[in-house]
Amino acid sequence: MNRLVVGALASLTLLAGCDKGKSGPDPFALLEGEGIYKAECASCHGAAGEGQADWRTRRADGKLPAPPHDASGHTWHHPMAQLFAMVKFGMVPPNAPEGYVSDMPAFAGKLTDKQIHNVLAYIESKWPAEIHARRAERFPPQ
Numbered sequence: 390m391n392r393l394v395v396g397a398l399a400s401l402t403l404l405a406g407c408d409k410g411k412s413g414p415d416p417f418a419l420l421e422g423e424g425i426y427k428a429e430c431a432s433c434h435g436a437a438g439e440g441q442a443d444w445r446t447r448r449a450d451g452k453l454p455a456p457p458h459d460a461s462g463h464t465w466h467h468p469m470a471q472l473f474a475m476v477k478f479g480m481v482p483p484n485a486p487e488g489y490v491s492d493m494p495a496f497a498g499k500l501t502d503k504q505i506h507n508v509l510a511y512i513e514s515k516w517p518a519e520i521h522a523r524r525a526e527r528f529p530p531q
């Protein structure tokens with residue numbers, strides 16, 4: 390439990406850095422994020438964030454399978470604000486070309502902004518220390 394709380398606080402601190410102007414970190418945010426992940430994301434992105442098989446290869450219908458959110462995927466390559474926009478609005482411009490067809494739903498209207506932040510905080514909390522370090526280099530707090 391202690392490790393969970395320490396991890397939660399560490400990643401909430403990171404998140405808070407990209408989230409100026411919002412209310413401060415909530416130690417229960419990760420638990421809510423985990424629940425949302427299991428209910429809304431795991432069916433496609435995998436219970437452990439492993440993604441769907443052959444996620445880099447478009448299917449016959451032209452759509453891409455769901456990518457992993459763990460260290461093997463590319464979720465961590467994106468700044469938090471962009472991840473937030475993709476979850477809230479789906480794969481639409483500026484994060485995808487106009488008319489792009491994808492299975493990734495838009496969660497606006499289904500999840501509140503806070504719930505989206507919390508589910509992303511949960512995904513972020515699963516990344517190993519090395520990925521956190523690389524993200525801190527790539528996306529220094531402004």
Ligand code: HEC
Nearest residue numbers: 429430433453454455456463464472475476491492493494
């Ligand atoms: C019905 C299946 C499905 C569900 C449910 C789903 N996704 Fe996705 N998601 C996808 C697919 C497919 C893509 C790849 C989109 C593309 O490039 O065409 C994707 C892409 C993404 C991306 C951008 C790619 C990346 O990893 O950077 C993020 C972030 C993401 N999903 C987060 C979530 C979160 C968070 C949830 C739950 C709140 C969720 N998704 C629920 C199918 C799904």
